[in-house]
Amino acid sequence: MGREFGEVILDLQSVSLAFGGVKALTDISFNVREHEIRAIIGPNGAGKSSMLNVINGVYRPQQGEIILRGQHFTRMNPYKAARAGISRTFQNIALFKGMSVIDNLMTGRNLKIRSNLLQQAFWWGPARREELAHRAKVEEVIDFLEIQHIRKTPVGRLPYGLQKRVDLGRALAMEPSILLLDEPMAGMNVEEKQDMCRFILDVNDQFGTTIVLIEHDMGVVMDVSDRVVVLDYGRKIGDGVPDEVRANPEVVSAYLGASH
Amino acid sequence: MGFFIETLIGGLMAGMLYSLVALGFVLIFKASGVFNFAQGAMVLFAALAMARFSAWIPEWLGIDSRLLANGIAFILSAALMCVVAWLIERLVLRHLVNQDGATLLMATLGIAYVLEGIGSSIFGSDIYRIDVGMPKEPVMILEGSIEGGLLINKEDFVAALVAALLVGTLWLFFQKTSTGRALRAVADDHQAAQSIGIPLNRIWVIVWCVAGLVALVAGIIWGSKLGVQFSLATVALRGLPVVILGGLTSIPGAIIGGLIIGVGEKLSEVYLGPLIGGGIEIWFAYQLALVFLLFRPQGLFGEKIIDRV
Numbered sequence: 001m002g003r004e005f006g007e008v009i010l011d012l013q014s015v016s017l018a019f020g021g022v023k024a025l026t027d028i029s030f031n032v033r034e035h036e037i038r039a040i041i042g043p044n045g046a047g048k049s050s051m052l053n054v055i056n057g058v059y060r061p062q063q064g065e066i067i068l069r070g071q072h073f074t075r076m077n078p079y080k081a082a083r084a085g086i087s088r089t090f091q092n093i094a095l096f097k098g099m100s101v102i103d104n105l106m107t108g109r110n111l112k113i114r115s116n117l118l119q120q121a122f123w124w125g126p127a128r129r130e131e132l133a134h135r136a137k138v139e140e141v142i143d144f145l146e147i148q149h150i151r152k153t154p155v156g157r158l159p160y161g162l163q164k165r166v167d168l169g170r171a172l173a174m175e176p177s178i179l180l181l182d183e184p185m186a187g188m189n190v191e192e193k194q195d196m197c198r199f200i201l202d203v204n205d206q207f208g209t210t211i212v213l214i215e216h217d218m219g220v221v222m223d224v225s226d227r228v229v230v231l232d233y234g235r236k237i238g239d240g241v242p243d244e245v246r247a248n249p250e251v252v253s254a255y256l257g258a259s260h
Numbered sequence: 261m262g263f264f265i266e267t268l269i270g271g272l273m274a275g276m277l278y279s280l281v282a283l284g285f286v287l288i289f290k291a292s293g294v295f296n297f298a299q300g301a302m303v304l305f306a307a308l309a310m311a312r313f314s315a316w317i318p319e320w321l322g323i324d325s326r327l328l329a330n331g332i333a334f335i336l337s338a339a340l341m342c343v344v345a346w347l348i349e350r351l352v353l354r355h356l357v358n359q360d361g362a363t364l365l366m367a368t369l370g371i372a373y374v375l376e377g378i379g380s381s382i383f384g385s386d387i388y389r390i391d392v393g394m395p396k397e398p399v400m401i402l403e404g405s406i407e408g409g410l411l412i413n414k415e416d417f418v419a420a421l422v423a424a425l426l427v428g429t430l431w432l433f434f435q436k437t438s439t440g441r442a443l444r445a446v447a448d449d450h451q452a453a454q455s456i457g458i459p460l461n462r463i464w465v466i467v468w469c470v471a472g473l474v475a476l477v478a479g480i481i482w483g484s485k486l487g488v489q490f491s492l493a494t495v496a497l498r499g500l501p502v503v504i505l506g507g508l509t510s511i512p513g514a515i516i517g518g519l520i521i522g523v524g525e526k527l528s529e530v531y532l533g534p535l536i537g538g539g540i541e542i543w544f545a546y547q548l549a550l551v552f553l554l555f556r557p558q559g560l561f562g563e564k565i566i567d568r569v
Contacts, residue, residue, distance in 0.1 A: 019462075079457055
């Protein structure tokens with residue numbers, strides 16, 4: 001492929017997660033290098049979403065550590081993760097449905113807003129300039145995702161494919177260094193999938209954003225990602241570049257359901 | 261004609277006061293998706309604080325000026341409501357992040373009882389009065405243009421003005437500031453809001469503070485009309501039909517809902533009363549709310565909730 005990656009920026013070390021007696025993840029380790037597109041795949045119930053939720057701090061693993069740019073986290077939470085430059089999208093879209101597309105994207109700028117409540121309330125000079133600057137940044141994201149025409153539409157009224165795009169937009173508005181995508185193409189038609197693929201590659205290419213994604217569509221995963229982790233029943237059964245993973249007999253049997 | 265307009269204005273002003281109570285519900289619902297059963301208790305608690313502080317302060321500080329004493333009492337009560345908001349977040353809400361709506365609802369019921377209990381043990385449970393110098397005597401206006409003139413209750417007029425001002429400010433705050441936007445985001449989806457770095461805890465403190473301040477204003481206005489006593493907590497019941505009518509998520513809805521109910525009550529009492537027997541004022545609002553629940557459950561301005569199946 002000839003693509004150059006930086007050093008490891010996100011490292012998961014022997015992460016285990018259980019809900020009561022159900023083991024969702026067992027002793028999983030893998031790392032993510034700067035600037036790469038890293039995919040997590042696996043059959044239904046393999047623990048992919050749990051994995052993403054651990055990285056982003058929604059779930060707290062019973063064992064293991066997350067090392068983000070050399071910093072050790074045993075107790076991550078979503079707020080800390082956001083501050084550390086991790087943003088994410090959701091499998092079943094968690095947009096703010098009553099708000100317009102612009103407002104949804106503007107919430108993504110929340111962490112970057114410096115003016116305080118009082119200044120905002122009085123539409124104070126610096127607060128106003130700041131709001132305009134954030135708005136300009138959001139417009140860039142809107143241009144990038146080609147959603148100019150739905151700017152003012154309440155998100156709840158948009159078709160599914162566009163909502164997915166707005167979800168990505170809100171994550172991008174945060175200018176993340178690591179972007180987590182939870183099944184970005186689930187439920188989309190071929191054309192929408194192609195668009196989404198293009199956006200993912202462009203984000204990675206133009207902004208240098210590191211991307212960790214979960215996806216069901218194997219064709220898409222193999223085309224898009226640089227390295228792939230394969231999970232099955234909460235265990236890691238494969239890890240490597242797409243060709244390696246494709247040739248791995250354990251992966252093949254997990255997907256075809258043989259010899260379990 | 262003069263009489264009709266008088267009734268209409270009376271209704272509008274009563275309606276504004278209902279809106280003020282309804283506003284507390286809408287604020288909390290907008291920012292946390294919870295119907296706050298403790299709103300009435302907050303109104304009572306705030307009114308008790310205001311009434312007692314304004315009586316104590318002249319003794320403590322030796323101030324003669326009633327205006328100054330009331331001012332200090334207001335600031336103290338406002339601060340107290342913010343402390344209450346902080347405690348509610350700290351002791352209750354923080355532990356219920358991402359929980360089911362029904363769980364939060366039950367928690368607010370608990371908060372209501374605790375507030376009522378603490379309120380009456382700190383401030384006593386007698387009937388107190390709040391005197392912020394609201395003008396009591398009615399005035400005659402427009403004597404030139406309408407025959408007989410219009411008799412307006414000054415107290416209601418001032419109260420309606422204060423309510424309108426408060427509502428306008430809150431609307432601007434929610435729609436035009438980035439903190440307001442964050443509040444709306446939290447209301448829509450806790451998890452998503454957290455993942456984009458909105459600090460849920462701080463937002464909840466802010467919104468309960470604001471709701472506490474609204475309760476304080478409502479408590480003062482209603483308290484100076486009715487006297488501060490336990491039944492003030494049931495003033496919140498008057499806000500219920502208003503939010504059902506206006507929609508739980510809409511600030512303008514709370515206003516218009518309040519106005520419709522205020523006017524409807526007064527007009528039906530005066531014009532329908534003689535035909536079907538009086539006392540309409542008491543049940544009119546609830547009846548109207550019932551009709552809305554049947555035909556338009558999201559209210560006039562509420563967001564229609566459409567779930568993908």
